[in-house]
Amino acid sequence: MSLIKKILVANRGEIALRIMRTAREMNIATVAVFSEADRKSPHVRYADEAVCIGPAPSSASYLNSEKIIQVCLDLDVDAVHPGYGFLSENAGFAKKVQEAGIIFIGPSPEAIEIMGSKLAAKQAASHYQIPMVPGTESAITDREEAKTTARAIGYPILIKASAGGGGKGMRVVESEEVFDEQMDRAVSEAVASFGDGSVFIEKYITSPKHIEIQILGDQHGNIIHLFERECSIQRRHQKVVEEAPSISITNEIRAEMGRCAIDVARSCGYYGAGTVEFILDEQSNFYFLEMNTRLQVEHPVTEQITGVDLVKQMIYIAEGKPLTLKQEDLYIHGHAIEVRVYAEDASNNFLPDVGTLNTYVKPDGNGVRVDDGFELGMEIPIYYDPMIAKLITYGSDRAEAIQKMVRAIDEYKISGVQTTLPFCRFVMNHAAFISGAFDTNFVTTYFKPEMLHSDLNKDAATLAALISAQIQLETTSNHESQTMAESDNATKWKLRRTHNL
Structure with missing residues (x-):
């Protein structure tokens, strides 16, 4: 085992601050x-040491792996934490870090490489009993053969970039007549975004929910999962609202998803923190989607319901320590919701909105957490992702977490840029969200820009309040029977926190 005394955080903003805070608690520089x-960013002032590594464009700074490694060597850094985005899922960077004699706080380069390709990930996971979306098992090389496969599984289908993410290199194909056109677009976008034009096809699940499982694995073969997160509220295939646990699955589905997630991790010898993503169809069938080999943006909701500091666990694992957490020790306690506060104008197709934070007042109080990397007077730069903050609320149940989120959104005062806060408030007050009757098509199905400025939102909020009251009434009346069911030793999903967390 190698004791880590100094960590370089190869990232910026809120995630850099979040990692540094845990490091400080562990007496790590x-x-x-x-x-x-x-x-002038807060993460620069917070760190014990700070080094400018280049101009604003990420290609000349946060993606400059050689410069980052040289800073590590110059300052006797023991380990690098990549956060998320930038170099976090770059197998070449992880390998260079290790070759320089520095610990990479994340999985092995081999695991990153396997799971970085959706096709390679599926091939690795195929050795276990993990449900897969019907589709091609390898990259498309023969279009006529691909069309035959598409006819067999039935339209609509999805063309996806193997090296893709964030909705790039992805096209829905409704019929064979537009197959070639959509294929050309998907390949072109995949090459432009990832330098890899490999694409494959899958059956398109028309009304899916996006469910992901958080896992932790050590370097001794121990792997556990920390339950699920619901991430179905999205725009442009990117998440805006996340919560844990999901309102959409049963204890039995949760247990089976957890088993599959652990097996996916085992298929590539995974260690560190990772997330295995699934889609859930209308019949509650779930299918493996991909694995993210890093810390997720939405990891705070998992921390809230389990009491586990995921960054601290990542550092312990990187030091070579075995996991002290056992699966049977983990329980779901309460409910947590996260909304991403983007500098985007939801009334203008969620387009980024750069500017200066003329007003910036964060919410506070019981059950409210804000992970941010900005302060009053700072500019939102055009060079990076426009996320200002993550707003997280925690309650004893989902209804309370929603109520706290509405209150926190109302207290969050930002001027100078448009943000997604009004949209997130719209979501919290929408009957479909409160009842759980939503999927990844929520924005398309329910949202229109004018709803942020009309009485329609008030009507939706009134209906949502009635549904919320009914759900709370049913929850209260069934509390005793639910508690007995949750105590069943076969499920082990007790909604309480144990002292050893």
Whole structure:
């Protein structure tokens, strides 16, 4: 085992701060790297040491792996935490870090490489009993053969980039007449975004829910899961609202999903924190989607319901320590919701909105957590993802978490840029969200820009309040029978926190 005394965080903003705070609690020194655009960022001041690594464009700074490794060597850094985005899922960077004699706080380069390709990930996972969406098992090389496969599984289908993510290189094909056109677009976008034009096809699940399982694995073969997160409220195939646990699955589905997630991790010898993503169809069948080999943006909701600091666990694992957490020790306690506060205008197709934070007042109080990397007077730079903050609320149940979120959104005061806060409030008050009758098509189905400025939102909020009251009434009346069911030793999903967490 190698004791880590100094960590360089190869990232910026809120995730850099979040990692540094845990490191400080562990008496580990931290090094920040920053671009010229981030010189005044809070994460730069918070770190014990900070080094400017280049101009604003990420290609000249946060993606400059050689410069980052040189800073590590110059400052006697023991380990690198990549956060998420940038170099976090770059197998080449992880390998270079290790070759320089520095610990990479994440999985092995081999695991990153396997799971970084959706096709390779499916092939690895196929050795276990893990349900897969029907489709091609390899990259498409023969279009006529691909069309035959598409006819067999039935339209609509989805063309997906093997190296893709964030909705890029992805096209829904409704019929064979537009197959070639959509294929050309998917390949072109995949090449432009990832430098890899490999694509494959899957059956398109028309009304899916997006459910993901958080896992932790150590370097001794121990792997556990920390339950699920519901991530179905999305725009442009990117998440805006996440919560844990999911309202959409039963204890039995949760247990089976957890088993599959652990097996996916085992299929590539995974260690560190990772997330295995699934889609859930209208009949509650679930299918393996992909694995993210890093810390997720939405990891705080898992921390809230389990009491486990995921960054701390990542550091322990990187040091070579075995997991002290056992699956039977983990329980779901309460409910947590996260909304992403983007500098985007939801009334204008969620387009980014850069500017200066003329007003910036964060919410506070019981059950409210804000992970951010900005302060009053700072500019939102055009060079990076426009996320300002993550707003997380925690309650004893889902209804309370929603109520706290509405209150927190109302208390969050931001001016100078448009944000997604009004949209997130719209979601919290919508009857479909409160009842659980929503999927990844929520924005398309229910949202129109004018709803943020009309009486329609008030009517939806009134209906949502009635549904929420009915759900709470049913929850209260069935509390005793639910408690007995949850105590069943076969399920082990007790809704309480144990002292050893």
